[in-house]
Amino acid sequence: MSFVYALLCVEIIGVTSLLAVARCLKYKFSLSEFFSLAFFCGLAVVSIEFLISSLSGIKYNFAHVLILLLTASIFLVVFFVVPSRKSFSVDLSFEVGFKTLSLLEKIFILGIVFQVIWVVFLSLPMPVDAHDAVANYALKAKMFYFAGGIPHGFFNFSEDLVAHPDYPILLPAVMNWVYQFTGFEYIGINMIMPVIFTAFIILFYSLVFKIFSRTYALGASFLLATIPQVAAYAGIIHTDLVLAAFVSCAFLYFFLFLKNNDGDALLLSALFFGFSLWVKNEAVVFTAAFLAVCSSAILSRERPHAGSLRKILLPVLIVILIAMPWFIVKTKYGVVNSDLDVSKVSAVSILLNIKEIPAMLNLFQQEVFGPKKWNIFWVLFFAALIWKRKTLFKDENKYVSLFLGLSVVGYFIGYMAITGGNLYFYINTTISRFMIHFTGICAFWMVWLIWDKKFLFLDRDGVICAEKGGEGKDVYITRWEDFNFLPKVLEALAAANTAGYECVVISNQQCVGKGYISQPELDQITRKMEERIIKAGGRLAKVYYCPHLKSDGCVCHKPKIGLFEKAKRDLDIADFSRKYYYVGDAERDMEAGSKAGLKTILVLTGKTKRGDEKNWIYKPDYVAADLLEAVGIIMHSKL
């Protein structure tokens, strides 16, 4: 029971820490997401506090732990009493009815539960016993416990005394925390890993569920939980699974930012990448890749201005602040990795090792595709990449590709830098474990690539912006000053994005063909429109215009469906099959949408008055007062 209390206290500290952060956000947490995220926050906060208090000379014992808990409890009370400045929320609805689950969902849940129970069964009676687990983490935790903190001179201990004193201390610090409750023991401490594994799967599911349907999210979670290597490391005290948990969840928050333009998700992502630096040195590669890709994403989506620069700098600042205590310690004590002394890495040493690349690639493919028990996952993953190769560099996928590419390159450079004729040894002993670091991200991306995404197609004038009215040239919007968003449109687009819909505009703009506006000028109006939508929390995936005159006889001028066909090709949609909607304000929109194979919704914010559609040949499937109501219809309809 002491063990359970120890982890409950980690949860309390985590909840307190997360509430402190969440009060600055408007993010909406699900219940499972909040508590599983809080657990990981608790792990990180416990280890950061341990380092700081040890270096301050404060004795680390049970009294210390109690003071920390008391402080956390006081803050918890304060948080409930003092209202938050922003409106973050936790969705307390929690579906527990087993009857509402489909057979497939029940199978997935039972599979995950069985895997967790199986991992517990494997871990419960075992002492810490794998090589690195004993040499590195268990020995350090024992040192910390008996010394009442980090022993004097620890960071300069020789490798004969303890392996890799340069390693981040999250895992031994957490083990030491548990020992404060249980006393030092050889048996039972292994159980930390099944708990971390379970929290990982729950948080993974919670985040994936924000993107996919419940069935798909459960399927992805089942896939991840049952990868044999992942499950195996759920019973061994190694940091590889812990790093995978932090990096995967950090990346999923980053993906939520990419998809929904949710700035709060970006901050949570930065928080987690910062925490990951306390887990394992390899987190530096992932964090650097994240900061690079994040900056690239922000700059490519927004024109550089104060707001976008702030968006880039804030994650950098968060990562630096969280990592700072650890890096100060490493710098102060001159701690270097015995395998990889970065100061000795040079362009020359990397160039000399370039000849090792064929050998490395050969070893890599043996590890990934060789007849080992978990490689079926990597075979499926690479098969999915090949199947969906045309979409790998489109939309959010290009940032995922960039992130993974940079991370893999970082790992390879690391191997090249540390090999001195020992390439075979290092690859053999580490690559299998290191691939676990990528597993969560790759499991998610594989499912994302093969997932049939949801799209919402819509017209522009009369749906997003007000029709200008007037006659002749005055009918057309030729300047940004003439562009006025209709009421509740920004809210509607944000709601659609949050619900997982990619919004695509398909619109006739024959003002270009008539010479009233040039294509670059139209593009500028579009860019400003997109920036306003992004600011309001939404995003347009694609914008298609027909610039031709109706008399040109092109295939893209509505009610012809040329632009719809182009959208299908670009978005990798095999067939609309009336699975998607087109929202328009005129009969030609209904005709175009119907002919293209879409369901149609007529909004009354443009040319059409209620009742006009009754005389049309192509009647809409639904009529809505405005785009917001149309989005509501779509979200509540069953496909």
Next chain:
Amino acid sequence: MNLTASKNNILKLLMTVWVILWVVFVIRESKHGQYETLFKLYKTPSPELKMRELYGGELYDFLVFCSRNIPQGSTYELIGFPKYALNEVRARFFLWPLRQDKKSPDYKVVYSDIPVETKGDYVKQVDFNAKGALYVRKR
């Protein structure tokens, strides 16, 4: 789910294969003796006996002896363990807070099938068992 029929069938097939492989891998662990060890550990009542079961009786008893008879604050050197051997790290872990010092240890902890020569500065204190011997530095 939003899936075309053919994609749906492919995914169902893949999921079925995945579940079958998953079950096979779980059962296959018994080949490596993991379950035999686990059940032995479950049947073993105390933590000390579990450790003894896992480390092997000879090594465990020897390490217990060393931890009790090497005075606190002394240093030791492990001899006879193969490089990177799991038993070597187990020994260091078990003996802490005793510290290893390969340069000038107070004790040499020898665990080897093969007789080990130690330099003249050290005298054998005890032959604990067939493999374990403790040497102490001459004063």
